[in-house]
Amino acid sequence: MNLDNLNNLIELFAHQAKKQNKKSIFLQWLNPSNKKIYTWEETEKNILKLSKVIKDNIKEGDRCLLVSENRPEWLVSDLAIMLAGGITVPAYTTYTQDDYNYLVEDCTPSLVIVSNNEMLKKLKNIIDVNDFIKKVITLDDLEKIIQNLNLKRKEKYLNYNSIIKNNLLDNEKIENNKLKRTSPACIIYTSGTGGNPKGVILSHGGILNNLVGACEITKPLFTSKPVFLTWLPLSHSYEHCVQFLQIAVGAKVFYAEKIEKLLDNITEAKPIVMTAVPRFYQNLYNKINMNLKKQSGFKAKLIEATLRLGKKKLLNQKMSFLEKLLNFLIEKLVRKKIKKQFGGNLKAFVSGGGALDKEIGEFLNAVGLPTLQGYGLTETSPVVSCNPINKIKVETVGPPFSGNQVKIAEDGEILVKGENVMLGYWNKKEETEKVIINGWLHTGDIGEIDPDDGYLKITDRKKDIIVSAGGDNISPAKIENMITNEPEIDQCMVYGDKKNYLVALIVPNKDFLNEKEKINKVIEKVNKKLTLLEKIKRILLINENFSIENGLMTPTMKVKRKKVTEKYKNQLEKLY
Numbered sequence: 382m383n384l385d386n387l388n389n390l391i392e393l394f395a396h397q398a399k400k401q402n403k404k405s406i407f408l409q410w411l412n413p414s415n416k417k418i419y420t421w422e423e424t425e426k427n428i429l430k431l432s433k434v435i436k437d438n439i440k441e442g443d444r445c446l447l448v449s450e451n452r453p454e455w456l457v458s459d460l461a462i463m464l465a466g467g468i469t470v471p472a473y474t475t476y477t478q479d480d481y482n483y484l485v486e487d488c489t490p491s492l493v494i495v496s497n498n499e500m501l502k503k504l505k506n507i508i509d510v511n512d513f514i515k516k517v518i519t520l521d522d523l524e525k526i527i528q529n530l531n532l533k534r535k536e537k538y539l540n541y542n543s544i545i546k547n548n549l550l551d552n553e554k555i556e557n558n559k560l561k562r563t564s565p566a567c568i569i570y571t572s573g574t575g576g577n578p579k580g581v582i583l584s585h586g587g588i589l590n591n592l593v594g595a596c597e598i599t600k601p602l603f604t605s606k607p608v609f610l611t612w613l614p615l616s617h618s619y620e621h622c623v624q625f626l627q628i629a630v631g632a633k634v635f636y637a638e639k640i641e642k643l644l645d646n647i648t649e650a651k652p653i654v655m656t657a658v659p660r661f662y663q664n665l666y667n668k669i670n671m672n673l674k675k676q677s678g679f680k681a682k683l684i685e686a687t688l689r690l691g692k693k694k695l696l697n698q699k700m701s702f703l704e705k706l707l708n709f710l711i712e713k714l715v716r717k718k719i720k721k722q723f724g725g726n727l728k729a730f731v732s733g734g735g736a737l738d739k740e741i742g743e744f745l746n747a748v749g750l751p752t753l754q755g756y757g758l759t760e761t762s763p764v765v766s767c768n769p770i771n772k773i774k775v776e777t778v779g780p781p782f783s784g785n786q787v788k789i790a791e792d793g794e795i796l797v798k799g800e801n802v803m804l805g806y807w808n809k810k811e812e813t814e815k816v817i818i819n820g821w822l823h824t825g826d827i828g829e830i831d832p833d834d835g836y837l838k839i840t841d842r843k844k845d846i847i848v849s850a851g852g853d854n855i856s857p858a859k860i861e862n863m864i865t866n867e868p869e870i871d872q873c874m875v876y877g878d879k880k881n882y883l884v885a886l887i888v889p890n891k892d893f894l895n896e897k898e899k900i901n902k903v904i905e906k907v908n909k910k911l912t913l914l915e916k917i918k919r920i921l922l923i924n925e926n927f928s929i930e931n932g933l934m935t936p937t938m939k940v941k942r943k944k945v946t947e948k949y950k951n952q953l954e955k956l957y
Contacts, residue, residue: 382629384593389560389585390625391464393592397628398425398555408453410636411646419453427454427545429553431461431518434544438516439491441466441559444568446485447616448472448504449496451636454520454541455615456624458494459567463585464557467492469567470580471616475913478503480578488568488580488807489513494541496520498529509533518544562586562800568807569618571759571854580807581618587762588625590800594782595626598753598767602654602728603630610652612637618763619733619852623656644722651724658734659741660850660881662752666741669719669748687715691747695773716749729753729770733763734852736839736879742775754778756839759854760822761785762801766837777836787830787837788821794843795828796821842878845942850881853914857942860885860907860915867903869893872927874945875917876953882918884956886949888926897922919956921949 382400387393401407403422410417419427439445445467449455462469470488472481474496485507493514495501501519508514516537519526523540532538566585570578599607607630613620627634635650637643647655673684690708693700700708720727730745730752737754745752755767756778765787768779781787786798802822805813816823825844830837842848847855857875864873864885871890877883889900900922908916927933933945946953 384589384596384629387589388562389463389557389564390566390588391460391555391557391560393589393625394425394428394460394628395555397631398422401631406633408456408634408636410452411638411642411649412452412636413638415452417453419457424453424457425555426549427457428460428464429549429555430545430547431457431541432464434516434518434539435461435467435492436465439465439467442468442565443491444468444470444488445492445494446470446472446488446490447494448474448481448500449494449520449615450474451611451615451620452496452520453636454496455636456634458518458520459615459624462492462494463560463566464555466557466559468565468582471567471569471621473614473616473912474500476503477910477912478507479910480912481507483577484570485511485514492516492518494518494520498526501526501530501532505530505532508537560585562589563804565804567621569616569621569759571618577859579809579812581759582804582807583618583759583762584800584804587801587803588622590784591622591762591764591782592626592629593784594764594767595622596629597783598731598769599626599630599654601770605653607632608635608651608653608726609633610635610637610647610650610655612640612643612646613656613658613734613852617734617852618759619658619757620656622763647723649724651726653726653728654731655723655727655729656731656733658850658852659732659737659879660735660852662730662732662737662741662745663850663881665750666744670744683711683715687711688744688747691716691749692743695743695746695775712749719748719750723750731755731767733757733767735848735850737775738879739776746773746775756826756837758822758824760803760816760824761797762803764801765795765797765824768836772834774836777831777838779837780835781837789828789830790823793827793829793840795824795826795837795839797824798822847875847878847883849877849883849914850879851914855883855914860911860917863907863910864904864917867907869896869899869903872940874927874940874942876946880957882957883914883916884919884921884953885917886921886923886945886953888923894922894924921952921956923949 398421401421404420407421407424408419445462447458447469459469481503518539520541562585564585565582567583568580570580609627609632637646733755742752753768755764757764766779766781784799788796790796798821826839827841828839847857860875861873864870869890872888874886875883904917927940933941
């Protein structure tokens with residue numbers, strides 16, 4: 382299949398569905414209370430049935446909000462929206478009611494697809510007051526939801542299971558000839574420096590273009606039918622793109638039950654490829670490392686040799702005959718056992734959504750878990766570059782995908798050009814024009830390109846967005862403004878790049894310098910208004926204000942984050 386010849390993502394699915402055995406399993410949810418299994422044929426039929434109902438309730442180009450945990454119906458809903466001529470707006474299940482309010486007001490969806498009671502609780506008041514929301518489709522049983530929530534305007538609500546019970550006409554097929562490569566496929570909201578998230582409009586062609594590079598990277602990994610385990614939120618641009626890669630390679634897809642059951646799910650699914658964010662690898666590194674450190678005597682020496690020879694192999698350094706022999710034994714005695722913990726079929730981890738620590742990358746590759754680090758942004762559909770399996774350079778993010786033009790500006794900023802670049806920010810023309818100049822997307826990241834092999838290396842971040850260990854973008858400005866709006870606090874700087882949680886450096890009002898308990902209560906109050914990712918877990922109180930005089934503020938009264946971080950780094954790190 383030539384992805385360059387396809388007009389849209391609907392054609393991608395239709396083409397692959399024709400190739401596959403209609404009775405073979407395509408999607409499977411590992412939720413023990415709801416173990417759904419979809420064949421290719423069932424998936425195709427459900428997309429058609431759902432799209433018919435959606436089309437009856439929206440106009441072409443209307444936005445459709447999708448709020449659900451990862452499950453087979455997520456993919457069905459996404460493609461059904463596109464088939465009906467709508468634009469999918471995925472939303473995190475962890476959003477607060479205020480977040481949903483902003484999202485709904487910004488994109489004005491005509492239709493909402495929501496999975497369960499818990500999600501609908503946050504949305505039902507918003508649905509009731511906004512007449513532009515014509516219909517709501519629930520994935521779980523509608524009657525139970527209505528009874529539990531005492532919903533008003535019940536005429537707005539439909540149920541997914543009732544919809545897919547309807548019969549199709551024999552000649553109906555998946556097709557939408559109006560969708561072009563330049564047509565919007567989805568709007569994915571991502572945090573900005575100003576606090577409010579921006580809706581990134583991605584085109585069908587942008588995602589298809591991204592898939593060309595993704596297929597090139599993963600092709601050497603598939604010697605049998607590709608198997609994936611999906612656990613990152615599908616509302617994240619990274620996993621959203623992976624969903625279409627799974628279609629493009631004709632994979633069998635397992636949806637994880639929940640994060641707490643991930644290792645059990647891995648054992649059951651036996652994935653060939655797994656995509657994850659740095660936090661996952663950090664936790665994995667800590668867990669494996671902890672177990673290895675418990676070993677002594679011969680086992681300890683064997684582990685030391687595993688790491689040493691694994692790094693040699695990674696760096697393409699020559700081994701002696703004895704080292705080659707020892708490395709062969711290590712493959713059988715150590716690495717094979719570690720691989721077995723991940724189902725035994727794992728060919729590679731793919732890391733994205735944030736920077737992977739070099740030490741962790743070297744360690745995982747050395748113990749027999751090849752880890753390919755990539756780089757991208759929601760604005761680039763989302764992948765810009767990735768390490769190939771045959772030449773991993775852990776300190777880099779690999780060479781750019783084919784079709785992606787990358788260059789370094791005079792100030793070191795990474796610029797990207799190509800079909801993969803977003804169409805723009807929803808309803809934010811000025812913001813779009815600030816970042817796309819003469820077709821080049823200004824990423825806000827600082828980097829360099831190796832002139833010998835074209836590998837890209839990220840060296841710094843130009844913008845102030847915090848990227849958590851989980852790859853989530855967090856706007857510190859929003860949180861800082863909320864904290865400093867409290868009278869007890871004069872100044873604040875949020876810290877937590879590449880960390881599992883956020884902490885805050887606090888300059889209290891002079892009347893509260895020694896009132897840590899009161900400051901903690903202020904933080905608790907603010908935390909109630911924040912999402913789980915944005916909450917402040919710990920604080921550091923200081924009695925020196927940020928000022929122009931001490932070099933911690935600019936002349937325009939902005940905090941010099943780098944300078945403040947440098948000054949208080951040791952104290953801040955002690956909070957983790």
